[in-house]
Every structure is written in C-alpha cells, then in structure tokens.
Amino acid sequence: MITYKFRLYLKKAEEEKLEIAKEVCRQTYNHLLSELNGRYTKNEIQNYLLDLKVCYPEMNEIHSKVLQMENQRLFSNLSSLSKLKKKGHKVGRLRFKGKNWFKTFTYNQSGFKLIKTNKRYDLLHLSKIGYIPIKLHREVEGNIKNITIKKSNEKWYASITTDAIIKRECGTKEIGIDAGIMNYIYDSEGNAYENPKHFDKYHSELKTAQQSLSRKNKGSNSRKKARIKVAKIHEKIANARDDFIHKLSAKLIKENKFIAIEKLNIKNLMSISYNAKNIADASWGKLSCYLHYKAESAGCVVQDVDPAYTTMDCSFCGTRNNKLEISQRKFVCKKCNKEISRDYNSALNILARGKELASMEKASNTEQFVQQDASMKSEAISLNSK
Ligand SMILES: [Zn+2]
Structure with a gap:
C-alpha cells in the first residue's frame, strides 16, 4: 500500500x-x-x-x-x-x-x-x-x-x-555510514551529506516566532495568531526534514547493496546539550527506519552495528586509541600514524564491523541448519535401531 x-x-x-x-x-x-x-x-x-x-x-x-x-x-x-x-x-x-x-x-x-x-x-x-x-x-x-x-x-x-506495491532496485556498492556531529552523515566512500542549509533559517524563524508568542497576553486574539504561526513553522521544519530523509534514503538504497549503519542510542546523545539540536535535527532514527523499510523491497541489506569504539579504533591497523574530544576532527593513530578524518574513520570501522556481523549471521544460520540436519539424522538412526 x-x-x-x-x-x-x-x-x-x-x-x-x-x-x-x-x-x-x-x-x-x-x-x-x-x-x-x-x-x-x-x-x-x-x-x-x-x-x-x-x-x-x-x-x-x-x-x-x-x-x-x-x-x-x-x-x-x-x-x-x-x-x-x-x-x-x-x-x-x-x-x-x-x-x-x-x-x-x-x-x-x-x-x-x-x-x-x-x-x-x-x-x-x-x-x-x-x-x-x-x-x-x-x-x-x-x-x-x-x-x-x-x-x-x-x-x-x-x-x-x-493498493500499489513499491518496487525498488538497489545498487552494487557496500558502505558504512557514520551519523556525524558536524555533517548529517558521513560514508565510507568519503561522502559527507550535510543538513540542508534552510534548516538553520527555519530555526531562527522559529525562535523569533516563539519569542513573540511569549510576549502576548494570555487569552488574547494576537496570542492565538502567534501560536498558529509557531505551529506552522514547526510543520514546515518537520516536512522539510522528512523530505530530506526520504530523498537521502532512496539515494543510498539506489547506490548500494549493503549498508552498515550505526545503531544510535539517541537518549545518550541527547544528554550532551551541545549535540541535542544537531541530533534532533538529524533524526537519525527516522533515516534508519526508512533505510530498513526501503531496503526490504529493493533486496538491499541494512546491517545495524554497535557503534562502541568506532571513533577510537584505527580503521587501518585496528589499534584502539584514546577517546577523541568532540572538538577533535582528525583521527591520528598512535601506532601506525595514519591521519584521517574522524567521521571517515568511523564510517570505515562501521562498514568492516557490519560485514563481519552479516557474515557471522549467515554462518550461524547455516550452522543452525547443519545442527538441525544432524539432529534429524540421529533421530532417524535411533528410530531405525529401535
Ligand atoms: Zn593504526
């Protein structure tokens, strides 16, 4: 539908x-x-x-x-x-x-x-x-x-x-995606997808409208008007964001056959006030949801990955480095000296981890199948011997 x-x-x-x-x-x-x-x-x-x-x-x-x-x-x-x-x-x-x-x-x-x-x-x-x-x-x-x-x-x-059913086709590439702080997302091919510029404009419009609302007298007609204006801007922001996420998820599915994404704990991130606005804006959860949903009809695989240490591990030699401050945009490995953008390093780690997880899941499925097969065989043998 x-x-x-x-x-x-x-x-x-x-x-x-x-x-x-x-x-x-x-x-x-x-x-x-x-x-x-x-x-x-x-x-x-x-x-x-x-x-x-x-x-x-x-x-x-x-x-x-x-x-x-x-x-x-x-x-x-x-x-x-x-x-x-x-x-x-x-x-x-x-x-x-x-x-x-x-x-x-x-x-x-x-x-x-x-x-x-x-x-x-x-x-x-x-x-x-x-x-x-x-x-x-x-x-x-x-x-x-x-x-x-x-x-x-x-x-x-x-x-x-x-009653129409959406048919999609997926691409051929494999990527890992990091939900960035500065950029909206960053992928393992080195592409950054930024939040659309007009979001900032809407947010300043919203701030002005909210301030004007707070100055109006309760129960007054002008307060009612101001409230409608605030609601309208909220709606504009929600629509713009939804549109952006729809287009981005469609593009990613069209280009890739495997997408590893970071499973974000939104609650943790919201507690860091510096991040709150960005993360709320980014609505990562929605992108993740759209990707999973669209991937299904396109035959693309979306793999959730636990993001722990993805910013600390070196994507080249695997060495775990010290935690980076939020302000540090460059990752420099203490062992192999590799210098790379922080988000890019995370995206590469997420892709590697995603592929590992996907192949483990595949293996465990086969293993289950083999075990099942073996237990059925032994059952058959015990039945025969009776
Ligand atoms: Zn290294």
Missing part, C-alpha cells in the same frame, strides 16, 4: 462544505459513542446510524460510507484502548470528541474520483460535496482504497491510500 498526501486548494464555499462534513462526522461519532455504552456490537451500532439520520437530517448530506467510517473509528479506538489495558496501562473510557480533537473524515472504497486536468489544479470529486481543486504533484499508482480529508494548521489535505 502507498499513501500519498496532496494539498487541497479551496475557495471559501468549498471550505465551508468540508467544515460542515467534518462537524457532522464529529457529532455522529459522539452520538454513536453515547449510544454504545458497551451494550452493542459494531453491526448494531451501524444500524443505529439509520435511526440517527431520521433525527438529524443533516447527516443525509454526508456520503453514507463516510458516516460508516465513524463507526469504524469508534470501534478501532475501543480496540486500541483495550490493548493498552491488556498491557497494564491505566486507561479511562473513550471521550467525546471536542472540535479541536477532530480533524479528519474518510471516504472508504467509494464516493470519490480523481480527475487529472493538466491545468493549474486537478480535481477531486467527493460525493455530496462536489469538485475540489487538488494538486497532484505525483502520479497516483494503483487502485485507490480510501481518501482521508484532513485539516491541519488551517490547510486542507487529502491522504490517498492505494
């Missing part, structure tokens, strides 16, 4: 229609919840929707599958609540949803149509709502399963999920 996210470009009237649909869905959800009280099954509650429509004629203005999805949402919330309970978490009951806690509604299986126009905007047709301008900046592959309409920071989006 692939999920695409596209922005909707609405005029006032269209936006009002979506607001109304969202509001009716919220009320429907709350009605169903109040009726539920643990007494009914999913199907019984589904039938209750028909009764509700008699009392609340505005529900007839909403596509029936969209309303059914509220029943779906209710029961899926219930099941996640009971899962939490089983895990020993203290949980209360499901709550009624207030306006600020209800941001989406979903067309499942039917009631929608995408139309490519080759004009400035394409069109999304939603049953009972009409045509809505949408920007399809990517080709939508596969059959559309559902479309979720979402309002986020005063903007509207459509999340389109299809």
